[in-house]
Amino acid sequence: MLIFTACGGRNSQEKAESAELKTAITLKQNEGEIDISLYLKSLDEFAELERAGTWLQGMAVTESGIRENAGDYAGAVAAAYKEMALAYGRGIVEKKDIEQGLINLLKIDSGKDVITSANAVLAFFRENWTEASADLALLFDEYEEPDSFVNWMLLVCALEKNREDRRSGAAYKAIRARYTQFPEYWYRGAKAFSGSIAAEYAENCINSSTQGPFADECREILAVHTGLKTEDGLFLKTKREIELIISQSVNTANPALLDSLFPLISLPDNPYTVYATGALRVLTQVPVFRDYFNTQVSASSGRLAERLSYICRG
Numbered sequence: 001m002l003i004f005t006a007c008g009g010r011n012s013q014e015k016a017e018s019a020e021l022k023t024a025i026t027l028k029q030n031e032g033e034i035d036i037s038l039y040l041k042s043l044d045e046f047a048e049l050e051r052a053g054t055w056l057q058g059m060a061v062t063e064s065g066i067r068e069n070a071g072d073y074a075g076a077v078a079a080a081y082k083e084m085a086l087a088y089g090r091g092i093v094e095k096k097d098i099e100q101g102l103i104n105l106l107k108i109d110s111g112k113d114v115i116t117s118a119n120a121v122l123a124f125f126r127e128n129w130t131e132a133s134a135d136l137a138l139l140f141d142e143y144e145e146p147d148s149f150v151n152w153m154l155l156v157c158a159l160e161k162n163r164e165d166r167r168s169g170a171a172y173k174a175i176r177a178r179y180t181q182f183p184e185y186w187y188r189g190a191k192a193f194s195g196s197i198a199a200e201y202a203e204n205c206i207n208s209s210t211q212g213p214f215a216d217e218c219r220e221i222l223a224v225h226t227g228l229k230t231e232d233g234l235f236l237k238t239k240r241e242i243e244l245i246i247s248q249s250v251n252t253a254n255p256a257l258l259d260s261l262f263p264l265i266s267l268p269d270n271p272y273t274v275y276a277t278g279a280l281r282v283l284t285q286v287p288v289f290r291d292y293f294n295t296q297v298s299a300s301s302g303r304l305a306e307r308l309s310y311i312c313r314g
Contacts, residue, residue, distance in 0.1 A: 055181035074117035089183030133157035147175035187214035255292035
């Protein structure tokens with residue numbers, strides 16, 4: 001895992017080893033030579049885990065180590081970046097730390113393949129799409145799956161350069177099963193697509209990391225899609241977020257937790273406000289919630305007071 005550590009992933013590695021992932025996947029060596037069939041079998045197992053919706057912190061650390069041991073240094077760099085990109089999307093590491101890790105990798109005497117692949121990944125990270133797509137396309141071999149992380153990066157490059165590229169758009173949608181837990185997959189799709197598809201991707205991005213670095217922009221995408229002002233996106237919450245807040249409030253018998261939904265129900269009509277208002281109205285069947293809403297009506301004004309009055313009527 002030297003490549004991953006050099007990439008700046010030491011803290012993530014320590015968390016992975018002590019927390020989510022304990023894997024028994026190993027790579028056999030025979031007299032110093034790699035058994036290619038076992039190497040590919042290991043990668044296939046990782047791919048199937050991801051396609052089943054499992055993308056745990058630390059999984060790509062192990063993948064990077066397997067690739068490195070097999071001499072696939074370009075793949076090891078890509079897997080290390082995958083681990084850091086997931087951590088960034090979940091708000092665990094900062095963007096500057098990833099960039100510095102890639103720069104550090106370029107400074108060590110790590111061989112031509114590592115330096116070339118690190119440069120390609122760094123170009124992608126910096127959103128130099130033309131350079132990144134050219135470099136990435138030359139680095140990876142016939143063993144790459146159609147939904148591999150590298151091919152995801154290539155599809156991002158293609159769509160960022162031309163959002164009317166229907167073939168790349170179709171290919172991007174086709175690989176979604178492998179990336180359900182990856183916030184940036186949803187974010188890039190939300191930017192690349194339009195209409196209800198963009199809205200779906202934006203909502204999935206928020207749900208995958210509600211406080212992550214992509215969430216605010218995706219809320220803006222949802223706002224525009226529903227006819228609201230861009231700045232209204234700050235107050236939008238997805239249906240899953242609404243349900244979670246209400247569930248926490250009911251389970252703790254604490255109506256005050258619902259205050260975080262008040263900015264949402266103060267917005268002009270949109271599907272998320274309508275959904276939240278309807279869900280809150282059901283709670284008035286419980287006396288403690290009905291009394292709380294009645295108290296809030298008298299302390300509110302404007303659209304919020306109107307919506308709370310409607311909720312209180314049950």
